[in-house]
Amino acid sequence: xxxKQFLMYNIVMIAISLGIxxxxxxxxxxxxxxxxxxxxxxxxxFYMRNxxxxxxxxxxxxxxxLSSPFSGNSINYYCMSCGTKHKEAACPRCxxxxxxxx
Ligand SMILES: [Zn+2]
Numbered sequence: 660x661x662x663k664q665f666l667m668y669n670i671v672m673i674a675i676s677l678g679i680x681x682x683x684x685x686x687x688x689x690x691x692x693x694x695x696x697x698x699x700x701x702x703x704x705f706y707m708r709n710x711x712x713x714x715x716x717x718x719x720x721x722x723x724x725l726s727s728p729f730s731g732n733s734i735n736y737y738c739m740s741c742g743t744k745h746k747e748a749a750c751p752r753c754x755x756x757x758x759x760x761x
Contacts, residue, residue, distance in 0.1 A: 669707060676703045737761045 679699055683692040737743070738750035739757035749756045 665711075672703055672707055676700055735761045 676699055680692075680696045683695055683699075686692075687695070735744055736746060736758040737760075738745065738753060738755055739759055740755040741750065741753045743750055743752045744761070745751050745758075750758065
């Protein structure tokens with residue numbers, strides 16, 4: 660698979676996920692479809708990132724703003740209050756336990 664094929668593959672995956680999202684939002688009430696859509700997008704995103712890492716061996720560039728799995732030892736957490744990247748149970752800067760995986 661070269662870069663052009665890879666780009667096409669990504670576009671197809673995004674189209675599929677959009678299709679699933681639209682279909683879900685048509686058949687399910689918003690409060691049910693939204694969490695499902697988020698889960699589906701996360702799964703596809705995770706899957707694509709894994710593929711990309713294998714193809715590009717490090718994956719610099721394309722998704723530079725997203726944190727790479729190689730930037731830390733494993734998963735990074737970001738404080739939901741102040742945005743600090745940390746791996747503690749609570750944020751070392753503001754003490755908030757609300758965090759998101761990045
Ligand atoms: Zn914080």
